[in-house]
Amino acid sequence: MGQPVMVKPTFEKLIPTIGSSFxxxxxxxxxxxxxxxxxxxxxxxxxxxxxxxxxxxxxxxxxxxxxxxxxxxxxxxxxxxxxxxxxxxxxxxxxxxxxxxxxxxxxxxxxxxxxxxxxxxxxxxxxxxxxxxxxxxxxxxxxxxxxxxxxxxxxxxxxxxxxxxxxxxxxxLSSQGFAPSLTSASETRTEKVCHYISQHFRNPNLSHEELASHACMNPSAFSRFFKQSTGKTLTEYLNELRIGLACRLLMDSDMSILDVSLEAGFANVSYFNRRFRESRGMTPREYRRRYTEATETSNT
CATH class of the missing domain: 2.60.120.810 (Jelly Rolls)
Structure with a gap:
């Protein structure tokens, strides 16, 4: 697995162009x-x-x-x-x-x-x-x-x-109680981990231990750090990224439900179906059907 691309600190200093206040x-x-x-x-x-x-x-x-x-x-x-x-x-x-x-x-x-x-x-x-x-x-x-x-x-x-x-x-969008850590060191580490996840979340073998190692932390400390920084557990974060991609695959392709689940990074289709229903309140098949029906109605 390749080395992640290192990125700049996450706090952005924004400067308006000359002659503008924004x-x-x-x-x-x-x-x-x-x-x-x-x-x-x-x-x-x-x-x-x-x-x-x-x-x-x-x-x-x-x-x-x-x-x-x-x-x-x-x-x-x-x-x-x-x-x-x-x-x-x-x-x-x-x-x-x-x-x-x-x-x-x-x-x-x-x-x-x-x-x-x-x-x-x-x-x-x-x-x-x-x-x-x-x-x-x-x-x-x-x-x-x-x-x-x-x-x-x-x-x-x-x-x-x-x-x-x-x-x-x-x-x-974000929850009422969301209050991330805003220290420079934790932000840089959070960005580094989230960047790595964005590149590898489709890999069903992406593990908690691998991400903890990437953050130079032990697994227990990494779990606490990730929840504090993002407001979600690692499993919740990964599942939401994967389900978001699965939704777009269901809408924009004719891939089978099994292939969608695998492409989105789920190890098996039954787990995918359970998590999808929890997130969207319906099965992947129902989601696709509703989207197809809404699209056809809008085109008539």
Whole structure:
């Protein structure tokens, strides 16, 4: 098994471009192993086209076209695009807006006019996901913002935040009690382990002992460290990554249930079926049928 790629520390120092008080840009290359990172800036990320796995705090879920997520200050997050079935989304873009909570002044969002926005930004400490139809609408504005003059860009940012704050169907992502360790040393170690897992989770023989060794810890200490850092046990983390991939394979391929389970990293199909039902509330076969029926209905 090859040596993992070493990555930079996970705390990101974000600097706006000259003439701007916040960042708005198109980030490409999401096929690369993503970094588990955080920063004090609030982040709004829109993926126009693409599929993969999104990790926000202790939430692990799939993303598809028109994915729009608002990330609060210092909430760890990453996106990992799909590379399977011969397809490689090596240049699908993501429009990203990043701004410090106080970039317009310490009490700006405490003004009465911004009460709804302030409440939304507080909720974003857990991460907020918006439905695809909202993502498509707001994403179009965000895309235009990347080429607008700074003044218009700022005006449209406030309009975007106002529009999102009135969305009744936004869903929180990470759990209410998620509170990861934010020390530099533990973050670097967590990133190193999560990066390794993202490269090898399809291997059903990936073991607790192997990951503990990779983190230079004994298995017992590693278990405590991983739960504290991610909010999940290693088994929970691996199963969610594998089930996320299995869902996309069920939707985007005609592979058998057995082949899907093996491709996603499960050692046997019966265990896969149990974990899938626990996670999605239905069997893999029912999941595929419902997706097929919904797709056919939308095309009529």
């Amino acid at each position: 960042r708005c840009f198109d980030r490409t290359g999401l096929n690369l192993p993503s970094r588990w990172h955080r920063h004090p800036e609030i982040e709004l990320t829109y993926v126009d086209r693409g599929t993969g796995t999104r990790l926000v705090g202790d939430n692990i879920d799939s993303y598809r076209d028109h994915d729009l997520v608002l990330i609060g200050s210092d909430l760890p997050h990453t996106w990992q695009s799909d590379q399977y079935l011969g397809r490689k989304y090596d240049r699908h873009s993501a429009i990203v807006i990043q701004f410090h909570p106080d970039f317009l002044g310490e009490q700006f969002f405490e003004l009465p006019e911004f009460e709804a926005i302030s409440m939304m930004l507080t909720s974003a400490r857990r991460g907020l996901w918006f439905p695809a139809e909202v993502g498509e609408q707001i994403g179009a504005v965000m895309t235009r913002m990347t080429i607008e003059p700074p003044v218009l860009r700022l005006i449209h940012l406030l309009e975007v935040l106002s529009e999102l704050s009135s969305c009744p169907s936004a869903e929180p």
